[in-house]
Amino acid sequence: MKEISRWSASKEVVSLWSAYKEWDLVGLANISLDLTLRNATDTHAFISHLLENATDPAMKKWLNSCQKNYDYALAGIRDTFRDIASKDYESMIFTVDIVGAQALICEHSFGEKGHKSPLNHRNNDLNRLSNIVGAIASILMPPERDD
Structure with missing residues (x-):
């Protein structure tokens, strides 16, 4: 029977754990x-x-603007699924930052003339969800090498 050194066994455990952690x-x-x-x-x-x-008319203008923001957000989210599949975590972080920004831009468009946003909770949720995805992508991103 082949004897396994502690170093070798530890290395395998770390390798398995790293693969599981990534998955x-x-x-x-x-x-x-x-x-x-x-x-x-x-x-x-x-x-x-x-x-x-x-x-x-002002509300229609703001809602049309928000609909465009959400068009951009939806396109970005679809791109982010491709980024995950290709393990392009840097692009993923960049894109979900834009997604969250679209929600904030939508929210701030209602600040004029004292109108309250009818999308406040939804915009905040999208911003928070995109921040969560970005945080996960940051953890998945390989560390920079100091060569």
């Missing part, structure tokens, strides 16, 4: 990104509903 975090990133997609899709539909019923 687990990739799975968590996919779940988080799916929740982000569901939130953005639902909010986009909600904006369409609000637009159908809006009578105030």
Whole structure:
């Protein structure tokens, strides 16, 4: 029977743990990104509903602007699924930052003339969800090498 040194066994355990950790975090990133997609899709539909019923021209203008923000956010979320699959975590972080920014831009567009945003909770949720995905991507990103 081949004797395994402590170093060799430890190395295998670390290697297995690292592979499992990455898989687990990739799975968590996919779940988080799916929740982000569901939130953005639902909010986009909600904006369409609000637009159908809006009578105030200023509110229509802001809602149209937000709908464009959510168009960009949805496109970014779809790109991020490809980034996960290709392990391009740096692009993933960049893209989800843009997704979160779209929600904030939408939210801030309602600040004029004392109008309260009807999307406050939804925008905050999208921003938080995109931050979670970005944090997971940061953990998955390989450390920079000091060569």
